[in-house]
Structures are given as C-alpha cells and as structure tokens.
Amino acid sequence: xxxxxxxxxxxxxxxxxxxxxxxxxxxxxxxxxxxxxxxxxxxxxxxxxxxxxxxxxxxxxxxxxxxxxxxxxxxxxxxxxxxxxxxxxxxxxxxxxxxxxxxxxxxxxxxxxxxxxxxxxxxxxxxxxxxxxxxxxxxxxxxxxxxxxxxxxxxxxxxxxxxxxxxxxxxxxxxxxxxxxxxxxxxxxxxxxxxxxxxxxxxxxxxxxxxxxxxxxxxxxxxxxxxxxxxxxxxxxxxxxxxxxxxxxxxxxxxxxxxxxxxxxxxxxxxxxxxxxxxxxxxxxxxxxxxxxxxxxxxxxxxxxxxxxx
Numbered sequence: 001x002x003x004x005x006x007x008x009x010x011x012x013x014x015x016x017x018x019x020x021x022x023x024x025x026x027x028x029x030x031x032x033x034x035x036x037x038x039x040x041x042x043x044x045x046x047x048x049x050x051x052x053x054x055x056x057x058x059x060x061x062x063x064x065x066x067x068x069x070x071x072x073x074x075x076x077x078x079x080x081x082x083x084x085x086x087x088x089x090x091x092x093x094x095x096x097x098x099x100x101x102x103x104x105x106x107x108x109x110x111x112x113x114x115x116x117x118x119x120x121x122x123x124x125x126x127x128x129x130x131x132x133x134x135x136x137x138x139x140x141x142x143x144x145x146x147x148x149x150x151x152x153x154x155x156x157x158x159x160x161x162x163x164x165x166x167x168x169x170x171x172x173x174x175x176x177x178x179x180x181x182x183x184x185x186x187x188x189x190x191x192x193x194x195x196x197x198x199x200x201x202x203x204x205x206x207x208x209x210x211x212x213x214x215x216x217x218x219x220x221x222x223x224x225x226x227x228x229x230x231x232x233x234x235x236x237x238x239x240x241x242x243x244x245x246x247x248x249x250x251x252x253x254x255x256x257x258x259x260x261x262x263x264x265x266x267x268x269x270x271x272x273x274x275x276x277x278x279x280x281x282x283x284x285x286x287x288x289x290x291x292x293x294x295x296x297x298x299x300x301x302x303x304x305x306x307x308x309x310x
C-alpha cells in the first residue's frame with residue numbers, strides 16, 4: 001500500500017512546478033545511490049533460476065523484452081519514430097498508453113498492431129492515486145477493463161510501479177509489469193529479487209496472471225535523474241542477466257527521448273543512447289536472445305508453470 005507521505009505528495013504534485021519535482025528527485029536519488037551499491041544495479045539474489053527451469057525457447061540464452069510507457073501526449077507524438085527505430089533494428093516492443101490522461105490515438109494503436117507490435121494499458125489517469133483505497137481501485141478497475149477490452153490488450157503496466165498484486169486480479173489481464181528485481185529509487189522501492197517472470201496466483205478459482213518485473217534500470221532514472229551520459233550501467237546489468245540466463249526487460253519512454261540534433265530539455269536524453277542498447281544486444285549477443293512481445297512471453301511462462309516450483 002502507498003504510505004501516508006505518498007498520499008500527501010500526490011495530492012500536492014499538481015501544484016509543484018515540474019522542474020522543482022525533478023530537482024528534488026535528483027537529490028533523493030543521489031543520496032539513495034550512495035547507500036544502495038550492494039543491491040543496485042545488481043542484486044546478487046536475483047540471479048537464482050526457478051526450480052525446474054528448462055530454459056527459453058529454441059535454447060536461447062536470455063529473453064530481451066522492450067516496453068515503452070507513453071506517459072503524455074508529447075510521448076504519443078514520438079511513438080512512430082520510436083516504432084521505426086525498433087523495427088529498423090529488428091526488435092518488437094510493447095507501447096502502453098494512459099487511457100484517461102490524453103486522447104489515445106486509435107489510428108496509432110491500429111498501426112502498431114498491424115506492424116507487429118503490442119498495445120497495453122498504462123494505469124488509468126497516471127495521477128498516483130490508483131491504489132490509495134480498495135474502493136477506489138475497484139471503481140478504476142471497471143474502467144481499465146473497458147480499455148483492455150476495447151484495445152484488445154492483455155497487459156497492464158502500473159505508473160510509477162505502484163502496486164497491489166492481489167487487487168490486480170480484478171483486471172482482465174494475462175500479465176502485469178508493476179515490479180522490478182531491484183530499484184531503490186522508485187516510490188515503492190521493495191524489489192522482487194528475481195530476473196525471471198513469475199505467476200501471481202489467484203484465490204477462489206481466479207486463474208492468476210504472469211508478473212514481468214523490469215530488470216534493466218528505467219531510462220528516466222539513468223539519463224534524467226542520474227544524468228548518465230553512456231549506457232555503461234545498462235551494459236553491465238545486461239551482461240550479468242545474460243550470464244544467469246534471465247529476462248532483460250527494459251522500460252524506455254518516448255516522452256523523454258530527444259530524437260532531434262538539438263539540445264535536450266531538462267527531462268530529455270538523446271535517443272541515440274537507447275539505440276546504442278539495441279545495437280549492443282544485436283551485435284554482441286546475435287543469435288543468443290529471444291525477443292518476444294510481453295504477451296508471448298507471458299503465455300510461454302504460463303504454459304510451463306506446472307514444471308516450475310512456486
């Protein structure tokens with residue numbers, strides 16, 4: 001559950017200037033980073049393979065999964081450029097939209113699916129209030145299920161990784177991404193300590209869904225808050241995941257990518273950094289990775305659930 005301090009923050013957030021929000025988060029991240037060296041970017045506990053694990057399809061060494069959370073209308077306007085980049089590098093990805101924060105383009109959603117990408121639901125309003133109460137969540141779940149059905153989506157990505165994995169059984173989903181193996185910089189910093197998917201089993205006959213934790217640091221954290229100028233942290237973590245045969249799942253936001261040869265705004269980073277990640281995977285690990293859509297990975301995992309220890 002979200003703490004009382006978080007309730008106060010999200011109540012005041014609309015009146016706090018965005019630049020001040022970023023400045024405060026930068027200071028907090030700086031402090032937490034110095035205290036988290038033993039668990040970030042790598043938590044050694046997360047490398048344990050599930051009991052009974054027999055490997056990825058076609059004997060691939062690791063899974064490489066790309067998610068794009070589209071937080072704003074500005075981000076939506078950049079989706080086609082990002083889609084073209086993923087496509088040019090030979091990758092497919094998920095684009096998740098916020099249904100009631102901006103007008104989500106039906107034409108864009110259809111184009112994404114037609115070109116082999118996946119569309120998901122990213123919260124409802126992206127206001128930090130989805131999990132404040134069970135009553136409020138249940139009301140929102142009705143709306144979220146409406147968009148899942150209308151968009152023919154089967155996946156949910158929670159904004160800011162706010163979560164209650166039990167409540168989310170009310171969503172008509174096959175998978176969720178609201179957790180991470182390790183990320184002490186998130187509002188709810190408790191990590192799952194695994195670089196593998198897992199099934200969140202339901203109660204009273206509920207079928208359960210697959211949880212896909214992200215395992216590479218988010219682009220916003222690295223390049224906006226930490227102001228990293230290279231992808232060295234991404235590469236270090238990715239290499240470690242490959243060694244342990246896990247799932248490298250990254251969330252990269254078009255909102256914060258600058259695809260033009262101009263100076264970046266305070267909340268932007270050069271899109272070439274994301275492109276470098278794709279190129280690194282493609283060249284260093286050619287033939288070793290499986291790049292499924294999240295729904296494909298979730299169905300694979302659910303199909304093998306009986307062979308894995310709980």
